Amino acid sequence: MTKSNDDFKVETWNSKPTKGAAGKTGLWRTFRPIIDDDVCTRCEICALYCPEPCITLNPDDPSHEKGRMVIEYEYCKGCGICANECPKHCIEMVKETEFLVEEEEEDK
């Protein structure tokens, strides 16, 4: 019988979960989700639905007794699912170009 007397190995594609396995998905974004912290109840529904997932509750934020929802924009791809699911309708999807104007003005 043919024995495995050399180091040839059959290779397959197996990936384990890792942060940003598909790259910096934030670069895909054309709309940026902005949470209105004054209306937000910190129910975490948005965090549950975010497919990336890049919304988390920071329990140490003093703005509210439960903390504050934080979006990691490096990976948020701007799909808008969070805004769609938020029961308080307090997530606004804002065009990235608007931030571009702001950032340019800051640069001046």
Added chain:
Amino acid sequence: MTVSDKSPKSIGNEEAKTFIISGNYAAAYAAKMARIEVVAAYPITPSTDCVEKVSEFVEDGVMGAELIKVESEHSVAGALIGASSTGARTFSSTSAHGLLYMAELVWWAALARLPVVMSIVNRELAPAWSIWAQTQDSMSLRDSGIIQYYCKNAQEVFDTLLMAYKVSEHEHVYMPSLVCQDAYILSHTNAQVDMPAQKDVDDFIGTYNPKHFILDPKNPVTHSNLSYPQHYRQKRFNIMESTHRAKQIIKDVCADYKKRFGRFHGDLVDTYGIDKKTKHIIVSHSSIAEEIELSVDMLKKKGYDAGLIRIRVLRPFPDEELRELCKNIETIHFIERAPSYGYKGIIAIDTMAALFESENRPKAFHHIEGLSGMDVTAEYAADLIEKDLETLK
């Protein structure tokens, strides 16, 4: 080893035994004795008898397999891919349009490196509807990486299925296999099939212990996720290497089978009547080739130095073996059921490419015969060769 830890409890014969059964039943018995763990099936003429027999075995409690009834052949292959990914030994049987309906997933099983084994009853494709033999259904999948065996009788179907598991599950191969037989001529014709004792089959075939990857809830991985162009070259060349290595592994497995059970049907190729004097070689396949053995005898009686090569394995293709067997011949004659429309017979195309690398390039004659199960008799085939040779006079 299986993830479920459910030990397959198929019951084979305690002693070696002889049966008079059809090619379909020969495949079903082989599946039973190989201790298949998962079978998925959707019936299609003329392969239905095989999975019917398997479901009867399962129903009677003599086969420990999980039988999954699905709504189409596409789902058959999907179920087998899932099951094989968990490390289970899998089986199904299909034919013609059933095989082409699962074509997408045949490629998937091959590129995912899953040793699914299926019994294929080669049947002509529609339109017009036909139920008789033609090998384009499986041959048209030859570029997928799937290993393909073409058998000449029911005994070879039985033996080859057992060998196919051994080859497919080899740690350097991990590719699926099709074990093919001609519709009706083999699938529905009762013939003698000798079966070894179950314990000897167990010793030969062993268990499937995947080393490359396994779906296991305790160690989750994503299999075959989106991958970038730079990763493909290495993985695809790994398939090339495995399928090339499969040639030697098939030869070794066939030799081992012969040593244990006394039966040998050829390995990559089977030959008949070839010796040092042979000048004219007929290349054929499947059950036609068994008939052509008689044509070789007839031609020899008439003074022609004829011999036969039966392509037993179409992928991986036996190119070196063909160059060696054909190095001193004058003419080569292809008699095959399956054309590649727009060119020649599928076996002729591959054989001619192999011989292009040879110093000796014999004069070739091409015959597509036996379409949709048309009888190719020994006399008819011998006559074809004689007429070929007369054109050279």
